[in-house]
Amino acid sequence: MERQRLLVIAAGGTGGHMFPAQSLAEEMLSRGWRVKLSTDARGARYTQGFPHTVEIDQISSATLARGGPAAKALAPLRILGGVCSAVFGMLRDRPDVVVGFGGYPSIPALSAAFLLRRPRMIHEQNGILGKVNTLFAKRVDAMACGTWPTDLPEGVAGHHSGNPVRAAILERAGASYIAPGDYPMSILVMGGSQGARILSDVVPPAIAGLPMSVLENVRVSHQARGEDHERVAKFYEDHNIDADVQPFFQDVPRRMSEAQLVISRAGASSIADLTVIGRPAILVPYAHATGDHQSANARGMAEAGAAVVVSEGELHVEPLTATIHDILRQPEEARRMAMAALALGKPDAARELAAMVETLAGGQSPQPGKDPV
Numbered sequence: 033m034e035r036q037r038l039l040v041i042a043a044g045g046t047g048g049h050m051f052p053a054q055s056l057a058e059e060m061l062s063r064g065w066r067v068k069l070s071t072d073a074r075g076a077r078y079t080q081g082f083p084h085t086v087e088i089d090q091i092s093s094a095t096l097a098r099g100g101p102a103a104k105a106l107a108p109l110r111i112l113g114g115v116c117s118a119v120f121g122m123l124r125d126r127p128d129v130v131v132g133f134g135g136y137p138s139i140p141a142l143s144a145a146f147l148l149r150r151p152r153m154i155h156e157q158n159g160i161l162g163k164v165n166t167l168f169a170k171r172v173d174a175m176a177c178g179t180w181p182t183d184l185p186e187g188v189a190g191h192h193s194g195n196p197v198r199a200a201i202l203e204r205a206g207a208s209y210i211a212p213g214d215y216p217m218s219i220l221v222m223g224g225s226q227g228a229r230i231l232s233d234v235v236p237p238a239i240a241g242l243p244m245s246v247l248e249n250v251r252v253s254h255q256a257r258g259e260d261h262e263r264v265a266k267f268y269e270d271h272n273i274d275a276d277v278q279p280f281f282q283d284v285p286r287r288m289s290e291a292q293l294v295i296s297r298a299g300a301s302s303i304a305d306l307t308v309i310g311r312p313a314i315l316v317p318y319a320h321a322t323g324d325h326q327s328a329n330a331r332g333m334a335e336a337g338a339a340v341v342v343s344e345g346e347l348h349v350e351p352l353t354a355t356i357h358d359i360l361r362q363p364e365e366a367r368r369m370a371m372a373a374l375a376l377g378k379p380d381a382a383r384e385l386a387a388m389v390e391t392l393a394g395g396q397s398p399q400p401g402k403d404p405v
Contacts, residue, residue, distance in 0.1 A: 037393060038066045040127040040145070044075025044093070044137025048157055051078075051301045052178065052381075053133045055196030056155075057086050059382040060389065068127070070118060070141035081198065091117045093137045114140030115147075122148055128393040131155060131385075132172075134162045146171050151392040155385060156182055157195050157300030158321075159328025174398050176385055178300050179329055191398055193385045194378025195304035200285040205308050205379045207289040209370040211363035214249065219356070220291040221254040222284070228297055230344060231316065232260040235295055238352035240271045246360055247273065253287045255280060285309070292366065293359055298330035298341070304381070306333070310374030312359060312366050313339040316347055338373035 039060050043053035050071075057067045061083055068087040069079065076090050092114040118140040122130075130145035132138040132154040145152040146168070153174035156165050160183045169175060169188045177184075178195035219239065223231045232254070239252060252275040256264045261277055268275035281287055288294060288309050296302050298317040306313050315333065317326035333339035340355055359366050378384070388398040 036064065036066050037128045038068065038125065039389060040068045040070055040089075040122070040130045040141055041133065042070045042130060042138035042141035043133035043135060044071035044078075045135030047078055048299050048301050049133045049135040049138075050075060051198055052155060052157060052196040052304075053131075054078075054082050055198050055382045056131065056385050056389075057082055058199050059196070059386045061085060063386060063390075065128075068125075070138070072114075072137040075135065075137045089121060091121075091137075091140050093139055111136075111139055115143045118144035119147060122150065126150070129153070129389050131389060132165070132168060133157070134165050136164055138164055139167075142168050142172075151395075153388060153392060153398075155193065156190075157304075158325035159183060159331070160323035160325040161185070162322060162325075173392055174388055176388055178304065178381070179332070183323075183328070191384075191388065193388065194381030195300050196382035196385055197301070197304050197308050197379070198285075201305050201308055202379055204285050204289040205377070206374055207309055209310060209367060210292065211367045211370075212292045212360040213363055216251060217249050217292040217360065218287070218290050219250060219252050220284075220287050220294045220296075221252065222281075222294065222296040222302060223255055223257070228316075228318070229257060229260060230347060231295065231297075232256045232264045234347050234349055234352060236264055236267045236271075236273075236275075237349045238356060240267075240273060241349060241353035242357055242360075246357065250360075251275070253281065253291075254278075293356065295356075298326040300329050303329050303333065304377075307338070307373050307377035308379045310370050310377065312369030312373065314352070314355060314359075315339045315341045316344060317341065319344040332376055333373060336372045336376055338369050338376060 041053050043049045060067050068089050070089045072093045092110045122144050130150055130152040132142045152172045154165050154172050155176040157178040159179040169185050175190045176193040177190040180192040184190050221235050254277045256277050258279045265277040294311050294313045298315040315330045317330050330341045334341045391398045
């Protein structure tokens, strides 16, 4: 009986790393591969959406960027322990390919793959490499880029695979867009997997400032952090605005496909979802993102006319009200923005990434900048 090929996916930390990892896992399972996910306790919180046949390998890792002196002192030992565990695991069950999606939980598996000379690649979701992917960029056989162009180290060539999206997003790819009008309209507010305080501070009063002729037709889905939930929900209630406020929406694909406008951070996964479904957006890049990568992520949508980009420093109530109003009162412009977003989407990103994996498994290297063979 032919041995079933094994892919080890190394990812963790945030939904931005885990969602595209989940998408690749779904695609590789459909191709008959076994899939293991190597992550830590923090990353394991995002595994509920993974297919149940994905084997979860929870190993130790750590970051030197956070925590007190004791935590930073122990971090190298925790990483070393994770690397040793990953090495022994790969000696027992040799993976055909190892793919890292960034985040410090990916360090042990990628290190083990490097030490054991297993075929390996990394996928960078953002326009600027994260710290872990920068560390491994010259130590892998292929580099897949979710955002194009991506700022890569000298001598490293990337392949523009796009950012894979979950199956639930693909099911609504290119969903018909109902332009704003004199009927119920939806605004989706997303601040990333942990919500965003600045969006909770500015967006509700900006929406409340809309003319009553518009506001009476508006319903809001607002993702807010747990500590902000009560005050955000109360604000909408006090202003008679139909709003559903939650710390995390499990049904983002449905809410996004029904929205006339999305107000969001500019995380790579959010951009991928917006462009695969095709929705106009107001994007607020996270000011403290490493290398300002969220501004790089948003650039393509802004240049295509699919989104209005507002920096945190310029995010104020009255200008935001005006921007929201401009989009909702111009249905043809909103429709054009939606079509521009859709034109940027790469719904086949998971298949492209899977083709790169299979090319590596066959002992070849995918050609940078070209479709994988």
